[in-house]
Amino acid sequence: MEWYLIGIIAALLTTLGFVPQIIKMHRTKSAKDVSFTTLLQFSAGAILWTLYGIHLKDTIIIVANTITFVTMVCAIAMYYHFNRK
Template identity: 40%
Template sequence: METLGYFAGVLTTIAFVPQVIQIYKTKSAKDISLAMFLLFTFGVTLWLVYGISTNAVPVIAANAITLLLSLVILFFKYKYRKSV
């Protein structure tokens, strides 16, 4: 069952890589919902805390990397914002 957890974690984590690459290439994150990504990042942080508290290595690994990718997207959202 732990293998299933790792496999699910890998798939859901790498799903964010194309988004990070796209934002970096286009230098635009205008189509990314800030509210959604803030809520998502908070949720991933809670999953990471849960994984640490239950010593669930697949949950820890997947959510630590997903949190990093999510923070990169939030950073790009801030960096590439348009000044009005």
């Protein structure tokens, strides 16, 4: 049970890892110091971790990385929005 809890907390921390970055970009209306390559790498990584989680039949890995991918799409959209200006 405690391992399940550690997995859940790990998943929450990294799944929502880019949420503070999204909030900061929104607040400062700036993204010039943010690395676009980092955003792309995490997006691709989240897709592959999801596949690997399906292979391991591990629900935590699957759900965590699917949500991460959604937050990365939001982060990339916001990066484009503020760097276009």
